[in-house]
Amino acid sequence: MPPLVPNRHRGKLIVVEGIDGSGKSTQLSLLSEWLRSQCIAVAFSEWNSSPLVRETTKRGKRKNILTPLTFSLIHATDFADRMERYIVPLVKSGAVVCADRYAYTAFARDVVRGVSRRWVRNLYRFALRPNLAFYFRVPLEVAIGRILGGRNAIKFYEAGMDLELSRNVEESFRIFQGRILDEYEAMIQEVGFHVIDATGSIEEQQRQMRDIALRELGESLRNGVMRSSPGEIDAAQAAARIL
Amino acid sequence: MLLKQPLEFYSEPLCGVDREELQGKLIVIEGPDSVGRSTQVARLRTWLEHAGHAVLDTGMARGALAGKGIQQAKEGNTLGPITMTLFYATDFADRLENEIVPALRAGFVVLTDRYIFSLMARAIARGEDRAWIERVAGFALIPHAIYYLRAEVRDLVPRVVLGRGAFDHWESGMDMRFGADMHDSFVKYQARVIHALDRMAKRYDFVIVDATKTPDQIFRELQRSIGKLF
Numbered sequence: 001m002p003p004l005v006p007n008r009h010r011g012k013l014i015v016v017e018g019i020d021g022s023g024k025s026t027q028l029s030l031l032s033e034w035l036r037s038q039c040i041a042v043a044f045s046e047w048n049s050s051p052l053v054r055e056t057t058k059r060g061k062r063k064n065i066l067t068p069l070t071f072s073l074i075h076a077t078d079f080a081d082r083m084e085r086y087i088v089p090l091v092k093s094g095a096v097v098c099a100d101r102y103a104y105t106a107f108a109r110d111v112v113r114g115v116s117r118r119w120v121r122n123l124y125r126f127a128l129r130p131n132l133a134f135y136f137r138v139p140l141e142v143a144i145g146r147i148l149g150g151r152n153a154i155k156f157y158e159a160g161m162d163l164e165l166s167r168n169v170e171e172s173f174r175i176f177q178g179r180i181l182d183e184y185e186a187m188i189q190e191v192g193f194h195v196i197d198a199t200g201s202i203e204e205q206q207r208q209m210r211d212i213a214l215r216e217l218g219e220s221l222r223n224g225v226m227r228s229s230p231g232e233i234d235a236a237q238a239a240a241r242i243l
Numbered sequence: 244m245l246l247k248q249p250l251e252f253y254s255e256p257l258c259g260v261d262r263e264e265l266q267g268k269l270i271v272i273e274g275p276d277s278v279g280r281s282t283q284v285a286r287l288r289t290w291l292e293h294a295g296h297a298v299l300d301t302g303m304a305r306g307a308l309a310g311k312g313i314q315q316a317k318e319g320n321t322l323g324p325i326t327m328t329l330f331y332a333t334d335f336a337d338r339l340e341n342e343i344v345p346a347l348r349a350g351f352v353v354l355t356d357r358y359i360f361s362l363m364a365r366a367i368a369r370g371e372d373r374a375w376i377e378r379v380a381g382f383a384l385i386p387h388a389i390y391y392l393r394a395e396v397r398d399l400v401p402r403v404v405l406g407r408g409a410f411d412h413w414e415s416g417m418d419m420r421f422g423a424d425m426h427d428s429f430v431k432y433q434a435r436v437i438h439a440l441d442r443m444a445k446r447y448d449f450v451i452v453d454a455t456k457t458p459d460q461i462f463r464e465l466q467r468s469i470g471k472l473f
Contacts, residue, residue, distance in 0.1 A: 052322065053330070056312030065308055068258055069336045069382060074309070077329040084323030114258040122378040126325050126371075 004103070004129035010224055011091035012217055013128055015102035017184065018136030019177050020158065021143030022198045023205070025100050027136065030206045031213065032098045041226040043090045047101035050081035061157055068113035071157070075106055076123050083127060091128060094226030103127045104135075104191055108183035112176065113163060132216055134209060135193035137185075140178050142199060147173075250347070254381030260344055267347035268472055269384055271358040274392030275436050276414040277402040278454045279461070283392070284356045286462050287469065291352050296473075299346040301338055302356035308341075309334035317413060324369040324419065331362045332379055339383065347384075359383045360391075360443055361436075368435035369419055387472050390465060391440060391449040396433045398455050403429070 007013060014031070016024040032042045048057065057074050060066040066074070090097050103124035110120045147154070148170070156162070159169050160176025188195060194212050196205050213221070249262040250269065272280045272287075281302075288298045304313045313330050316322045322330075335358075346353050359380040366376045403410060410425035412418070416432025417425060444451060452464055 050326075052316050052319070052326065053312065055315070056309050056330075056333070059311070060308050063307075065337075065341070067336075067340050069340065070308055070333055073329060073333040073336050077326055077333055080326040080329050081323065084326055085321060116255060119255050119378065119381065122375060125375050 004125065004127050007091060007128050007131060009092045010094040010220075010226070012096045012131040012220060012225060013087065013091055013099065014096060014132045014134075014213070015099040015104070015130045016134045016136065017101060017104045017108075017193065018138065018198060019140075019143050019181050019184070021146035022136035022138040023146070023202070024134070024136045024198075026202065027134070027196070027205055027209060028098050028100055030202075031209050032096075034206075034210060035096055035098075035213075035221070038221065039227045040221060041093075041095040041228070043086070043095045043097050045082050045087055045097060045099045047099075047105060048075060048078055050078040050085075052081045053078040064156070064162075066157070066162065068110065068115050068162075071113060071162075072106065072110040072115050072120060072123065075110075079103065079106070079124070080126065087128060094224070096221075096225055099130070102130060102133065104133065104184070104187065104193075107187060107191075108180045111183050112160070112179040131220075132213060133191060133193050134212075135184060135188060135195050136198035136205075137195050138198035140174065140181055143177065144174060250384045250387075252381070253383055253385060254378065257340065257344070257382050265344065265347040265384075266350040268352045269343065269347060269355070269386040270352065270469060270472070271355050271360075271386045271389040272392065273357055273360045273389060273440065273449065274454060275361075275394070275399060275433050275440070276411075277399050277406060278392045278394050279402070279458060280356050280392055282458055283461060283465060284354055286458075287354055287465060290466060291354070291469075296352045297350070298354055299342060299351045300354045300356065301342055303331060303361065304334050306334045306337040306341070308337040322418065324366070324371060327418075328362065328366040328369075328371060328376060329379075331365075335359060335362060335380075336382065343384070355386075358386065358389070360389070360440060360447065360449075363443070364436045364439035367439040368416065368432060388468065389447060389449045390468070391444060391451050392454040392461070393437070393440075393451050394454040396430050396437065399433055400426075400430070 016028045018024040035042050053074065057078060060070065060074060087097050106120055106124060111117050154169055154173050159173040161169065161172050163176065165175040166172040196208055198205065250265050251262065272284055274280050284300055288300050291298050304310050309330060313334060316330060343353050363376045363380055367373050410429050415425045415429035417428050420428060421431035422428035450468060452461055454461065
């Protein structure tokens with residue numbers, strides 16, 4: 001397994017992974033607020049958000065012309081753009097970059113779509129290795145309950161409808177997410193996830209994340225990464241928002 | 244005389260493709276920028292059609308999915324080398340699955356102006372890892388023949404100047420600033436591309452064609468060789 005690129009920079013990279021409805025985004029947002037409250041420079045990077053590639057991905061999805069291979073490649077292109085333009089320069093600068101989903105999303109999802117495990121792992125070999133990778137473990141039914149309760153429509157590719165698992169969107173979503181869950185579970189050791197029980201209370205999960213962050217990165221968070229003095233906290237927050 | 248056998252993939256079989264169904268011929272014309280590939284592709288197409296073959300010609304960044312996005316990205320100034328490589332790989336995959344494979348199924352001669360080799364050579368010229376990009380591109384079909392139109396940089400420079408009359412930002416590798424200006428960067432970058440292609444020649448079984456010969460001589464050489472594929 002190609003090990004990704006070790007982070008030799010001042011800044012740190014923290015990523016969260018898990019199936020839709022695992023609560024990972026909520027937790028990452030709480031963690032970043034906490035880091036900011038410690039006057040640490042924090043930046044965010046979301047999956048599938050490169051302005052350079054967005055139109056192409058949208059075209060593919062709108063016209064329904066993505067195959068498992070092009071789906072995988074266009075998302076890797078998006079990821080590469082964010083890696084080259086945002087994540088690496090920010091980590092070099094000393095910021096803590098928080099990524100909502102990372103290469104592991106592709107390791108799970110693209111493999112379920114039908115590309116090989118080996119191929120997709122090689123594809124992302126240019127990625128910076130995270131300093132912390134949290135995996136939010138949640139039973140399928142709990143996640144589905146959260147998703148279906150929270151919004152009205154599941155999108156075509158989100159439900160894995162391109163795989164023709166079922167003509168029923170909800171059923172397709174269920175099968176697709178179940179398979180993604182299996183892939184995540186199978187890679188825990190390989191990629192070194194910190195597993196968080198995502199059925200626990202929000203507060204309990206957050207406490208665990210902060211404990212792990214302090215245990216693993218405490219010294220760098222105190223002395224290594226980019227900080228502002230307590231008086232400059234507002235400026236740091238404003239700057240982080242712009243980033 | 245070639246034995247009739249199904250096309251193969253380099254290392255990563257495409258899902259949903261039955262190789263036995265691919266009845267056509269896949270012919271690749273490779274070579275650096277301005278070496279005269281498109282002239283030869285156009286002449287070969289006419290010749291093959293006159294001989295009764297249905298021909299699909301295709302080339303880089305012409306796909307329905309990513310062609311437009313690549314053009315737009317190249318108009319900006321922020322396209323990084325890995326992003327560019329993967330954008331082109333996306334376009335190639337799209338054309339392979341949606342144009343090349345269907346045409347081969349239908350028994351066409353697919354004549355492609357560049358294939359994965361230029362994509363890989365450009366990536367390698369920009370300092371990316373050879374093994375990485377070779378594995379990424381491993382889903383490509385192994386062509387029936389790959390013609391590498393080979394020339395030195397000193398042969399390419401006059402073609403650029405006398406042809407288009409100006410150096411191109413991307414063909415000069417200016418995104419990487421290989422030299423102080425477009426000329427210097429072009430010379431260094433294209434030399435790296437040619438070196439990368441040279442290193443692939445044996446491994447990928449390129450037929451090397453001396454591109455300093457006249458277009459007529461090159462065309463006849465290609466005709467003779469392609470004729471043997473049928």
